[in-house]
Amino acid sequence: MKKVAVLAVRKAGWVLLLVVGSVSWSFGQREVLYEQYQQNPxxxxxxxxxxREDFNMTAILRRRWFFLPNAPITQTFATDGTVANGKVGLGLQALNDRMSVYATTGAYGSVAYHVASTGPVKISLGIQGGVNVLPVYDFTSNTSLSRALGSFGAGIWLRTDRFYAGVSKPELLAQGYGSRASYGIYRRPLYVLAGGQFDLAEDLKLVPQVLVVQEAGTSLRVDVGARAWYNERIGLGASFRTAVRNYLQLSGEVQVSTNVRVGYIFNSRAIEAGANVTSTGPVGMHELMLKFVPNPSGFHLN
Known part of the structure; x- marks a missing residue:
């Protein structure tokens, strides 16, 4: 009887974990990728x-413990460039998140049309489509499966030599997944991003940025941050980010050559942790970044 009771308690614990996990997935299926907007707009x-017109590649590795063997890791990759004499941009992004008992894998392609302009303001219109592979737990058969769901988003980007702004919804589709007990919904946030570039000295540039995020059922979110670049070689940044629990992001980047940049990003809290304060592990998150531009035409801030 005691053994049966122990098994029942264990099973109940797993059910509770899965239900809580499904609730956290309603909070996010691509937050990890979204939160890297500063390194990858x-x-x-x-x-x-x-x-940026030049062909770019950005890879980011994300971990709580970088020196602990076999620790979970999240990998993101983004690349983009232009065709048709710079009039059309083509891009590809990939996400492989293994930071929790749930895992998300996704691939997304994007295309943007850069509107011809003779004035100081340049406009780009873009759309994105892809697939999210999300975990689904079937309580009837006690099995875990993966389900692929479509993804579609759109946005507009305005820029001058000194300022830029963008409005976007990277996820427009309303979809549910899972059984009734583990039901979750796609997040469909609206992003409004704006920033600029100011020369503080001959070799010192300041790049402030503000992001406003609106999403149904949650409070309006406002992120404020800035990066400083010295001699187009060393960049240091800090931003205060509001979420379910606010956190601070610090970053350092080094342009080691004309086409290679490396960086380190520290987040004082993992975005997917949400309001969970019961974890005994470290709350911070570390990221290593590598950017590669095969044939750069100049220095790019992002």
Whole structure:
């Protein structure tokens, strides 16, 4: 009888964990990718695709413990460039998240049309489509499956030599997944991003940025941050980000050559942790970044 009771308690615990996990998934299926918007604006706005004109590749590895063998890791990759004499931008992003008992894998392609302009303001219109592979737990058969769901988003990007702004919804589709007990919904946030570039000295640039996020059922979110670049070689940044629990992001980047940049990003809290305060592990998150531009035509801030 005691053994049966123990098994029942264990099963109940797993059910509770899965239900809580499904609730956290309603909070996010692509938050990890979204939160990397400072290093990869295309993550939240497909209209940014090809804005830099040069072919770019960005890879980010994300971990709580970098020196602990076999620790869970999240990998993201983004690449974009232009065709048709710079009029059309093409991009690709991939996400492989293994930071929890649930795992998300996704691939997204984007295309942007850069509107011809003779004035100081340049406009880009972009769309994005792809697939999210999300976990689904079937309580009837006690099995875990993966389900692929479509993804579609759109955005607009405006820029001058000194300022930029973008409005986007990287997820427009309303879809549910899972059984009734583990039901979750796609997040469909609206992002409004704006920033600029100011020369504080001959070799010192300041790049402030503000992001406003609106989403049904949650409070309006406002992120404020800035990066400083010295001699187009060393960049340091800090931003205060509001979420279910607010957190601070610090970043450092080094342009080691004309076409290679490396960086380190520290988040004082993992975005997917939400309001969970019971975890005994570290709450911070570390990211390593590598950017590669095969044939750069100049220095790019992002």
């Amino acid at each position: 295309m993550a939240i706005n497909p209209a940014f695709t090809g804005v």
